Amino acid sequence: MEMAEVLAEGVNTVWALTVIFLIFFMHAGFAMLESGQVRSKNVANQLTKNMLTWAIGIVVFFLAGMGIANNFGSAVGGGEASALAMFDAGSQGWVMWLFSAVFAMTAATIVSGAVAGRAKLRAYLSYTFLLALVIYPVVSGLVWYAPGGTPWLTGLGFHDFAGGMVVHGVGGIAGLTAAWMLGARLDRYDASGKLQVIPGHSITFATLGTLVLCFGWYGFNVGTAATVFSVGEGGLMLGDYSYVGRVVMSTTLGMTMGAIGAAAMTWKRTGKVDTLYVANGMLAGLVIVTGTADVLTPMGALALGLIGGLQLPLVFDFVSRKLKVDDVCAVFPVHGTAGALGIVLFPLWSVNGTPVGEGVVSGGLLSVEPGMFAPQIIGVAVITVWTVVATAAVWGAFKAVGQDRVSEEEEQAGLDTAEHGIDSYPEFGRPEAVTDGGAVRTDGGVQDD
Amino acid sequence: MTDGDTELELVMAMIRQEKLGDVKKALVEAGAPHMTVTNVSGRGSQPAKTSRWRGEEYSIDLHQKAKVECVVADVPADDVVEAIQEAAHTGEPGDGKIFVLPVTDAVQVRTGDSGADAV
Known part of the structure; x- marks a missing residue:
């Protein structure tokens, strides 16, 4: 390699790894943000879901998710076939695989916040498995990945720089769909359908998680300008850093x-x-x-x-x-x-x-820029339809076989006890039930309107 | 009771949490420094207050209070009640209530003394 190429690759890899680590740290943010917004009886469950989302999702994305994204993207975007698993991707290939994977795992972990407090752990983890294997790879193959070709939606002019729709739109829409299929927590609506407020247990954790996410987001967005240098005819020049x-x-x-x-x-x-x-x-x-x-x-x-x-x-x-x-x-x-x-x-x-x-x-x-409206709207519509249909199908299947949510008794006791055998705050006294409205409220709070 | 004629009484007071320091001081001055304090919630004449979670309002009608329990023998219960009432008073709804209950016996765990000697 030429000196300029070595320099460009070295600097670009340092930058890519730096932002990968920043984006990984967003999982700490999601863990704090979500656990702060749930009740004290569901904290360990929320934390466990966040860790296992990363763990299971990454392995799936290594074994097949990345490959399905590449190959599906190529199939509809006119690219070349490539390996399904990442075993022989090589040094740079593994860096770029992880770079793609941290975005995929962000989409996956968003869903856990929507289904908190009643989803079965195994149902949620099975959904995470399928999201990392198929749901996200299809979306990202339509927009970002089609080795040797042009991803279909990108070819239509659709522009999604760092995943506003591919990652966050998918996560948010999948979360809404899953929460809709799953039904509300027991106490959320009373017999007449009136909404009951269920405060989370820690505004402090929620705020800490938010700020950790903001920090990691600099990696997410700014890191999508992934190449510091490129090598042109005049030698070393700025790549995405321009x-x-x-x-x-x-x-x-x-x-x-x-x-x-x-x-x-x-x-x-x-x-x-x-x-x-x-x-x-x-x-x-x-x-x-x-x-x-x-x-x-x-x-x-x-x-x-x-x-x-x-x-x-x-x-x-x-x-x-x-x-x-x-x-x-x-x-x-x-x-x-x-x-x-x-x-x-x-x-x-x-x-x-x-x-x-x-x-x-x-x-x-x-x-x-009037010409951009149509491709942007088409892209959002296609991704929305796929995400809703795929997510509804998966959670609908879990529901059909009665595996979507825990029993009423387990939900009342809390998922920490039901799914993990843990009391997240043993020294603070147990969150015992108050009879009015079935809500666990030592302040006796009831909905105003 | 072992010593016959001294009555044991439980003075139980629900007070504002911020008045606990004043009440402790008053109980020392009244000669009845021993006490048990618990965080409790309850409802009386104090109006419900409004709280919010993610912008959604709900009303809180059980207010956080401190429960002070004090068993007396030699010191008249009336003096202890008066001390607490004066120390915990603000004049606004929510100042709390004081109850006096008879106690049939008491045993001190360390010494095995019972009745007034245990208090």
Whole structure:
């Protein structure tokens, strides 16, 4: 190899591994975020699901998931056939396999937050197995992977930079579908169908998890600008790093405006600034720019982040009160709608668009690229339909054979006891049942409206 | 009872948690420093308050209180009740209640003493 090539490969690998490790650390964030939002009797279950999602998902993705993504992508995108398993991928191949795998595992772990508190462990893990084996590989094969060819949706012009739809949209929509198939937790709706509030056990863990996720997200988004250097005719030159600053800017502005949007909307609706919504808002703001962080104008990052935060309480209310789906950790508004909205609305603020109001701010108040609407909408529609159908089929099958959720007695006792034989907080006293409404509430709280 | 004529009484008070320090001090001054304290929740005249989780409101009608239990023999129960009532008082609904109950006997675990000697 030429000196320049050695240098490029070395630096690129250091950067790729750095972001892989950052993205891996997002599992610590998900573990804290989700366990904080469940009751103290379901904490160990939530933590176990997060660890085993990674463990099982990674092995499946090594043995077949990556290969199915590549080969399915090639089959519909005109590429070449390649190995199913990663045994002989080689040094660089294994780096790129893990780089792909950490994105896949993020999609998988999102679902656990939606089905918290009642799904059987083996049902959830079986779903994770199938998500890593088929559901995610099909989606990513349509958008990112088709060795030697062009992935089908990407060929149509669909643009998803770091997985706003491929990872987060899939996770959020799969979570909503699974929660819908599974039914609500026992106490979530009373006999008349009225919604009961079930507070999680630790706003502290939820916030810690959120900030850990925000940190890891820099790897997720900025790391998708994966090549620092490339080698051209003139020797060493910048690769994806030629635009990396735009990704940094979009990611940061999206995150912060998401928090501001969520804070503003909850303040307007309830007169209080809701801490959990602010935390969810940071993540929704990140999700909404994830798909297009490389091609957004600064106004676009600000606007999309704000929309990501503002839509949260509205969508969550719609899901919990109108659809009556018990999405415990609000994964649909945070990952699903935010992911899809970012993809579909981005042509209003595209760097390749026609600026409107460029005299006011550089890049324009709007920067419209009309030709991008159709491919973005088609991509979101195709991925949504596949995710809903596949997820509903899997959880429907579990339900048909009575293996989808734990018994009522086990749910009342808590999944920590039922599935793990553990009491997460033995020194804090047991969460004994209060009779009114069946809810475990030592403060005697009841729903207001 | 072993010593016949001294009555044992249990003074049981539900008070505001933030008044516990004042009540402890008052009990020392009243000559009845021994006590058991428990975190309890309960409902009385204090109006329900509103709490939220992810922006959804619910009302809390069982308020967190401290339960102070104090068994007295030589010190008159009335003095202990008065001490607690004055120390725990704010004048707002939710100050709590004090109950006095007869106690049939007491045994000190360390010495085996019973009746008033155990208290």
